[in-house]
Amino acid sequence: MKLIERPKYGPLHRFTDYHVYKTLSVLSDGTRKGRKQLADKVGVGEGSMRTIVECIRDKGYIDVKQTGIKITKKGSEFFNTIPLQIYTLGESDLVYGKSGVAVQVKGVASKIGSGMEQRDRAMIAGADGATTVLVKKGKLQIPGDIDLESIYPDTASTLNKLFDLEDEDIVIIGTSAQLECAEEGAVAAALDLL
Template identity: 65%
Template sequence: MKLIDRPKYGPLFRFGDYHVYKALSVLSDGRRKGRKQVADRIGVGEGSMRTILDHLREEGLVDIKQTGIKISKKGQEFIGQFPLQVYVLDAPDITLGQCSVAVQVKGAASRIGSGMEQRDQAIKAGADGATTIVVKGEKLTVPVDYDLDTDRPEIAGAIRRLFDLTDGDVIIIGTSADLQQAEEGALAAALALL
C-alpha cells in the first residue's frame, strides 16, 4: 500500500510510507502537537514533516492550526484500518541486530514467498535485516519450512505472548543497531504487504 506517491517533478522525498504512517500513529492519541515535536518522534527534518503534513491535510486526515496538529476523525478511521500491531521484541537468536521490532500483519500469509522480499524491503528502509514468520495452523514457521515452535520454543512463546495470532497472520521482525531503524524496516516491509 502506498501512502504517498513519488513526486513527478523535482527532487525525491527524503521520507517514505513508514514516516507517513508513523506521523498518523504519533498523532493518534488525539492531542495537539507541534510540527517539530512530530518530526523528532518520526525521525525526519522539519521540511519533510511539512510536506507530510500538507499531504495529510489535503487528504483530510489531520487538522492543522496555529496551536498545533491534531488527527481528524477521518484520520483516526484511516489509521484504524491498518491490520498492524507493533512491539519491541528481544529475539537475539533469530535476528541480526541489537534491537528488534516485531510487526503483525493480519491475514497476509498468502503474500509471503521466501521471506527475502520482506528482508529486502527492511534493508531498503535502513534496517540491518528482517525475519518473516508465518502462522500456519497452530505453528509458527520461518519460510520455507523452519518450525519455530520446535526449534526455538522460547522465541515462539514470546511472540505468542505479544500477539493475538490467527492462521494466516505474518510477523515481520526488523532488526538494527538502532531501535527506530528496526521499527522503520519492519513497518516498511509490513506496509509493502498491504
C-alpha cells in the same frame, strides 16, 4: 500500501510511507503537537514534515492550527484500518545483541515467498535484517516449512504472548543495532504487503 504518492516532477521525497504511518501513529493519541515536535518523534527534518503534514491535511486526516496539529476523526478511522500491530522485542534468540521490532500483518501469508523480499525491503529501509514468520495450521513457521517453535522456542513463545495470531497472519521481525532502524525496516516491509 501507499500512504503517499511519489511526485511526478521535481525532487523525490526524503521520507517514505513509514514516516507518514509514524506521523499518524504519533498523532493517534489525540493531542495537538507542533511540527518540530512531530519531526523529532518521526525522525525526519522539518521540511519533510512540512510536506507530510500538507499531504495528509489535503486528505482530511489532520487539522492544522496555530496551536498545533491534531488527527481528525477521518484520520483516526483511516489509521485504525491499517492492519498492523507493533511491539518492541526484548533480548531473544532471534535478536540477540540487537534491537528487535515485531510487526503483525493479518491474513497475508499467501503473499510470502521465501521471506527474502521482506528482509531486503527492511534492509533498504535501514534495518540490519528481518525474519518473516508465518502462521500455518496454528504453528509458527519460517518460510520453507521450518518450525520456529523447535528452533527458537523463546521467540515463538514471545510472539504467541504478544500477538493474537491466526492462520495466514505473518510477523516480520526487524533487527538493528538501533531500535528506530529495526522499526522502520519491519514496518516498511509490512506496508509493502498491504
